Amino acid sequence: xxxxxxxxxxxxxxxxxxxxxxxxxxxxxxxxxxxxxxxxxxxxxxxxxxxxxxxxxxxxxxxxxxxxxxxxxxxxxxxxxxxxxxxxxxxxxxxxxxxxxxxxxxxxxxxxxxxxxxxxxxxxxxxxxxxxxxxxxxxxxxxxxxxxxxxxxxxxxxxxxxxxxxxxxxxxxxxxxxxxxxxxxxxxxxxxxxxxxxxxxxxxxxxxxxxxxxxxxxxxxxx
Numbered sequence: 001x002x003x004x005x006x007x008x009x010x011x012x013x014x015x016x017x018x019x020x021x022x023x024x025x026x027x028x029x030x031x032x033x034x035x036x037x038x039x040x041x042x043x044x045x046x047x048x049x050x051x052x053x054x055x056x057x058x059x060x061x062x063x064x065x066x067x068x069x070x071x072x073x074x075x076x077x078x079x080x081x082x083x084x085x086x087x088x089x090x091x092x093x094x095x096x097x098x099x100x101x102x103x104x105x106x107x108x109x110x111x112x113x114x115x116x117x118x119x120x121x122x123x124x125x126x127x128x129x130x131x132x133x134x135x136x137x138x139x140x141x142x143x144x145x146x147x148x149x150x151x152x153x154x155x156x157x158x159x160x161x162x163x164x165x166x167x168x169x170x171x172x173x174x175x176x177x178x179x180x181x182x183x184x185x186x187x188x189x190x191x192x193x194x195x196x197x198x199x200x201x202x203x204x205x206x207x208x209x210x211x212x213x214x215x216x217x218x219x220x221x222x223x
Contacts, residue, residue, distance in 0.1 A: 003140045004179030006186050009195070010136075010207045017211045021137070022145050026218040030162065033154040040158065041096055043221035046112050048089040048103045050217070053116035055081045057123055057135060064128040066188070073181045077139075080174055088165050092158055111220040115213040122206060129185060133203050136182055137210040142166050143175030 002008070011018050026043070029035035058081065061074040090100050108116075123131035146166030154160050165171060190197045 002179065003143060003175055004183040006182050006194070007136060007140055007179050010204065013204060014208050014211060017208060017215070018141075021211050021214045021218075022141055022148065024215065024218040026221055027145055027149070030159050031149050031152045031154060033156045033159060035156075035159065037096070037156075037158075039222050041093070041098070042223075043218075044089050044093050045098070045103060045106045046109055046217070046221065048086060048093070049106060049108050050112055050116055051081055051086050051089070053120065054135070054138065055086075057116070057119045057131065060120070060123040061128065061131050061135070064123060064131055066128065066185075070128070070181065070185060073177055077174065077178065080170075084170070085165070088161070092161065095158060109220050111213075111216045115210075115217055118209065118213060127189075129189060129199065129203065130206060132182055132185060133206040134210050136178070137207060137214055139178045140175055141211075141214060143172060146171060 026035065026039070030040070055078050058074050058078045062071050062078070065071045065074060090103065093103060094100075119131070119134045122134040143166065146163065146168070149163045150167035152163060154163070186194050186203075190199055194200060
């Protein structure tokens with residue numbers, strides 16, 4: 001399943017950083033169940049807090065959108081984050097005896113704050129493309145990780161549930177739609193020859209920065 005032309009161009013440009021992200025030690029250890037559960041819990045708690053801010057960023061994208069199709073896809077993404085993906089975290093944490101109240105009262109780590117506020121600032125100070133570019137590595141990175149791990153069956157059932165969420169039909173469908181949104185929004189605003197526009201360098205920089213922040217997020221979970 002393709003996630004779109006613009007994403008593929010950016011991924012190819014920053015393939016070294018991308019591979020460090022989607023093949024991080026955290027992912028490798030999760031896939032073979034060698035990941036310490038305390039690190040998985042660190043990740044779940046911080047990612048729950050991350051998704052709250054991420055949902056706000058996608059909500060901001062609705063405001064920044066130029067047409068109804070963009071607004072609808074962004075709204076659907078917010079719905080998926082709030083009503084499905086965050087539920088996964090709540091349910092997995094519940095299995096470990098961690099309540100929703102505990103999640104909501106957890107303290108954001110500095111690297112979590114750095115990532116989410118970077119994305120939000122991209123939206124506040126920039127345009128729709130700036131914001132979507134900053135959001136893309138997370139959405140499509142998890143989609144790619146899900147595809148890569150779809151045939152893995154870790155002995156830890158919690159890790160298996162995580163893999164099933166991101167390799168599943170619903171998340172893969174969302175990833176495809178977000179990739180199409182990225183393609184369409186870039187071409188609408190910059191034209192077919194978008195690589196040669198003034199904006200492309202800024203798009204590349206935002207994409208790379210978000211990848212590096214994703215790598216830092218995995219590293220944070222392993223500490």
